[in-house]
């Protein structure tokens with residue numbers, strides 16, 4: 001049934017949302033993507049997203065969310081604030097309510113293009129403390145958006161309950177392992193692909209990939 005419908009993917013050009021983009025292309029008749037320009041420390045992130053969307057033939061809308069910089073001071077938008085993640089505290093990359101805002105704007109855009117399906121790569125498993133990445137929040141927002149716009153949105157979160165290793169497996173199952181590995185930008189230091197190897201994002205990404213490659217190496221018969 002979903003094959004007849006249209007979806008909008010919240011897309012950053014990173015591993016998670018690129019995997020979601022491949023997932024959505026399998027699930028829906030038509031897929032668009034939306035990227036948010038909020039004054040990211042690395043402008044390359046936007047260019048990376050544009051390049052991937054163009055290569056996959058996916059229409060991409062870049063929305064100006066530079067107002068986020070007026071609302072908050074953090075390491076993603078302020079180059080003078082270092083990236084730190086202390087145990088039990090929110091990482092310094094946190095933009096309060098960011099996913100809430102992004103999903104809400106994506107919903108307005110989606111309704112405008114006749115899409116009731118929204119896809120986001122948020123995940124509770126590698127939970128960094130972002131409250132608006134949690135499943136309860138997404139379900140709550142789904143209801144709110146439906147009431148706000150009198151529409152039957154369905155927010156899809158294919159990564160919600162899987163870890164980074166399983167996200168690599170999903171990309172592989174979608175035939176996109178090499179593409180995701182080589183073309184996406186996760187690194188906080190702005191290095192596409194395997195990244196700098198030192199920042200928290202690179203460490204998480206690499207640990208997941210190595211864990212997945214070990215299971216893959218264990219034999220194809222283990223794979224579904």
Ligand SMILES: [Zn+2]
Nearest residue numbers: 187196199202
């Ligand atoms: Zn890095």
